[in-house]
Amino acid sequence: MTSLPEQTDRKLGLVIDLDTCVGCHACVISCKGWNTENYGAPLSDQDPYGADPVGTFLNRVHSYEVQPDQGPAQLVHFPKSCLHCDDAPCVTVCPTGASYKRVEDGIVLVNEDNCIGCGLCAWSCPYGAREMDAAEGVMKKCTLCVDRIYNENLPEEDREPSCVRTCPAGARHFGDFSDPESNVSKLSAERGGMDLMPELGTKPVNKYLPPRPKDSWQGEVDVLAPWLEPVAQEPQGFFGWLDKALEKF
Amino acid sequence: MHPAPSVIIFTTFSGLGLGLLFWLGISPDPHGGWVGFTFFFIAFALACGGLAASTFHLGHPERALKAFTQWRSSWLSREAWSAAGALAVMGLYAFFWVLLGIHIAPLGWLGALLCLATVGTTSMIYTQLKTVPRWNHWSTPALFFALSLGGGALLAGYINTAVFLIALSGAVQAYWFWQGDQRFSDSGTDLGTATGLGSRGKVRAFEPPHTGTNYLLNEFVYVVGRKHGDKLRLISLALSTVLPLLLLLTNPGHLLAVIAVISHVTGVVVSRWLFFAQAEHVVGLYYGKR
Numbered sequence: 290m291t292s293l294p295e296q297t298d299r300k301l302g303l304v305i306d307l308d309t310c311v312g313c314h315a316c317v318i319s320c321k322g323w324n325t326e327n328y329g330a331p332l333s334d335q336d337p338y339g340a341d342p343v344g345t346f347l348n349r350v351h352s353y354e355v356q357p358d359q360g361p362a363q364l365v366h367f368p369k370s371c372l373h374c375d376d377a378p379c380v381t382v383c384p385t386g387a388s389y390k391r392v393e394d395g396i397v398l399v400n401e402d403n404c405i406g407c408g409l410c411a412w413s414c415p416y417g418a419r420e421m422d423a424a425e426g427v428m429k430k431c432t433l434c435v436d437r438i439y440n441e442n443l444p445e446e447d448r449e450p451s452c453v454r455t456c457p458a459g460a461r462h463f464g465d466f467s468d469p470e471s472n473v474s475k476l477s478a479e480r481g482g483m484d485l486m487p488e489l490g491t492k493p494v495n496k497y498l499p500p501r502p503k504d505s506w507q508g509e510v511d512v513l514a515p516w517l518e519p520v521a522q523e524p525q526g527f528f529g530w531l532d533k534a535l536e537k538f
Numbered sequence: 539m540h541p542a543p544s545v546i547i548f549t550t551f552s553g554l555g556l557g558l559l560f561w562l563g564i565s566p567d568p569h570g571g572w573v574g575f576t577f578f579f580i581a582f583a584l585a586c587g588g589l590a591a592s593t594f595h596l597g598h599p600e601r602a603l604k605a606f607t608q609w610r611s612s613w614l615s616r617e618a619w620s621a622a623g624a625l626a627v628m629g630l631y632a633f634f635w636v637l638l639g640i641h642i643a644p645l646g647w648l649g650a651l652l653c654l655a656t657v658g659t660t661s662m663i664y665t666q667l668k669t670v671p672r673w674n675h676w677s678t679p680a681l682f683f684a685l686s687l688g689g690g691a692l693l694a695g696y697i698n699t700a701v702f703l704i705a706l707s708g709a710v711q712a713y714w715f716w717q718g719d720q721r722f723s724d725s726g727t728d729l730g731t732a733t734g735l736g737s738r739g740k741v742r743a744f745e746p747p748h749t750g751t752n753y754l755l756n757e758f759v760y761v762v763g764r765k766h767g768d769k770l771r772l773i774s775l776a777l778s779t780v781l782p783l784l785l786l787l788t789n790p791g792h793l794l795a796v797i798a799v800i801s802h803v804t805g806v807v808v809s810r811w812l813f814f815a816q817a818e819h820v821v822g823l824y825y826g827k828r
């Protein structure tokens with residue numbers, strides 16, 4: 290049913306730390322690897338070894354330059370996947386009921402057997418989180434690795450989304466935002482977790498942690514700095530004589 | 539947005555066909571016999587042809603019936619119901635009148651209402667999208683209604699009504715074109731809000747996530763022909779509005795009327811191409827584009 294649930298029992302989602310992400314794209318690759326062989330249709334590529342390769346991905350990493358009024362520019366790597374919005378427009382536009390938000394954990398999924406591939410859900414998503422698979426003609430999106438997080442065949446430490454498990458920098462965190470004591474709720478509260486395009490009213494569950502401000506040298510003196518001051522301001526001895534002698538020319 | 543031919547054909551011709559069916563449905567003294575048959579045939583051919591074209595852009599047209607299930611929440615599903623209802627009721631009305639000679643006026647009114655509902659729900663599929671500021675405005679349904687009813691009146695041969703409605707649709711169209719240029723910046727969405735980094739400085743897309751293209755860029759960031767936008771707008775207005783009006787005001791015979799129809803339809807096709815090609819989706823911002 291493509292009406293949204295009034296509320297969900299839990300709110301599973303990700304915290305993405307823009308301060309920590311190094312832009313290595315490991316999450317992109319691990320996501321494609323896991324999801325092409327698990328939930329639903331594979332993530333196909335067209336012309337993968339040719340001149341114009343294109344393919345379906347559920348997670349992509351952009352890079353932005355932020356130039357403040359003062360000081361040096363900052364480079365921010367920006368991973369983007371479905372934000373599992375509370376007020377998900379992609380769910381309500383779907384004519385078939387293929388797109389839905391789960392009551393038990395808030396994950397937004399596509400039931401591919403019902404999807405007619407009309408593409409309207411991708412049109413309604415502001416974040417570009419949905420891609421139509423060109424080979425299967427059905428809509429693909431992040432499942433929050435619903436086939437890992439509850440999977441008892443996997444060792445405990447692997448029961449989190451593939452991107453989170455893979456990130457070598459620890460820039461991605463998975464948890465339940467409905468619990469104020471969860472790792473993700475605390476992180477988001479501590480670091481000022483942000484919504485993307487809040488003005489569109491989608492109420493994303495995933496939060497982004499802003500990069501910390503860059504260091505600056507203005508007004509800051511290192512405690513050791515005084516010890517590094519030049520000791521002799523005036524040359525003495527032979528160099529003193531030489532200095533004075535040369536001045537006379 | 540990518541101007542897919544199937545969607546342009548769908549919205550243009552189903553709009554025209556439904557507009558014609560509307561006027562046939564409310565006519566107090568419709569043509570009977572062969573003339574009536576011809577009118578209904580043209581209307582159904584346009585409406586059904588357009589609606590059939592809309593299934594060509596589906597990834598799985600064989601599952602299209604599932605689109606009837608979510609009418610409570612989805613405008614696309616509501617459109618499927620109104621379209622099916624309009625065609626069924628108008629089909630029945632035409633059957634009784636043209637073949638049996640029995641004019642059941644209330645059936646025609648109900649069918650006309652369903653035709654309007656179909657045009658309205660079609661326009662809402664686009665209007666509801668906050669992600670495309672150019673469409674997300676009351677003037678989008680106004681434009682769809684004006685073009686459908688104006689084109690329908692022209693096809694039905696209601697000259698006076700057609701003159702009025704085509705002039706009106708031209709005005710709405712012009713407003714929609716030029717006022718629409720404002721709407722993206724009015725929406726307040728930019729790369730700053732898209733990344734949440736806007737408060738820290740000027741945000742610039744530095745490196746895209748992929749070297750080639752992808753579904754998102756092909757579907758949502760269509761830039762071909764943008765530089766000819768203004769010229770195409772004038773061509774569209776000249777063909778859809780100005781020329782038909784001039785012809786209609788000369789009290790035309792059949793031949794000139796046919797030319798007026800062809801000109802109007804061509805103008806609407808150009809307008810629909812621009813409707814998609816000039817619509818910018820907010821996702822383009824992530825790629826530093828619009």
Ligand code: SF4
Binds near residue numbers: 430
């Ligand atoms: S990010 Fe896009 S696809 Fe995911 S829930 Fe929100 S609107 Fe839907």
Ligand code: SF4
Binds near residue numbers: 386388404408409410
């Ligand atoms: S593409 Fe599939 S999931 Fe998306 S709106 Fe259409 S039917 Fe629903």
